[in-house]
Amino acid sequence: MSTSEIPLPRGRIIEDTVVPARAPWSARIARGDMLRLIDLEGQQAIDFLCFNADDPAERYNAANTIKVPGNIFIGEGTVLRSTLARPMMTVTADSCGRHDTIFGCCSFEIDEVRYGKTNPECCQRNFERELARHGVGPEHIVPNINFFMYVPVGPDGEAEIVDALSKPGDHVDLRAEMDVLAVLSNCPEALNPATGDQGPTPIRAIVWSPE
Ligand SMILES: [Zn+2]
Structure with a gap:
């Protein structure tokens, strides 16, 4: 799917970037503003972290994000929670x-x-590399979300990366619930199904203000 076929969200577009295969990207996103991540060609894992823009010690926490809804998967309505259990971003569309x-x-x-x-x-x-641009050190890198990567867990706890369910043009929208630094790595992995049969492909990141 070409990027021109995907309608832009309503509001004021702040940034609209095609992130090349294997590359990182980041943006500061103000409270109330939105981030759309688009899997342009399908089955492309996007490794994602977010931080309190004023204090990277408060950052995305997987366990707090999982235990409140009682579900290991991210979907519409999921609140990404911080180390202090505060809402950082909410998934508003998926x-x-x-x-x-x-x-x-x-x-x-x-x-x-x-x-x-x-x-x-x-x-x-x-x-x-991307966090260094914002003065954030590697000690702040914690287990991240993988958008568009599917890891089913079996009844005995077995878990593995299998083919993603994302099709070309699939997207997630996230609303910032505090001023955040959002950082992603467009996953370069070619040794497992994280990037599908075709290997690493570009994705698109759009930041906008809904007013
Ligand atoms: Zn990766």
């Missing part, structure tokens, strides 16, 4: 239905353990 909260990001180190080899890039290094 055309995919399955997003991972438990598998974290790829790194050279874990891929060496899992596969005995690595990709040319990895999400851990992408996060480190």
Whole structure:
């Protein structure tokens, strides 16, 4: 799907960026403003973290996000909660239905353990590079959300990355509930199904103000 076929959200567009395959991206998003992430070609994992824009020590916390609704999947209505259990962002729309909260990001180190080899890039290094631009150190990188990555969990606890359910043009919308620094890595992983059969592909990030 070409980017011109996807209608823009209503409101004042602040940023509209196609993030190349394997690249990171970040933005400061004011409370009340919105972020849309579009999986342009389908089955492309987007590794995502958010931080209190004024204090990176308050940041996305997977366990707090999971335990309040009692569900490991992200979907419409899910509130991303911080280390202090405060709402950081709310998912207001989701055309995919399955997003991972438990598998974290790829790194050279874990891929060496899992596969005995690595990709040319990895999400851990992408996060480190992108956060450094905002003066945030690697100690603040925690287990992240993987939008458009599907990790089903079986009754005995078995879990693995399987083919994502996202189709070309699927998207999630998030409303900032505080001023946040949002950071993503357009996942470079080519050694498992995180990026589908086609491998890493571009995604699109739109920030807008709904007024
Ligand atoms: Zn990755």
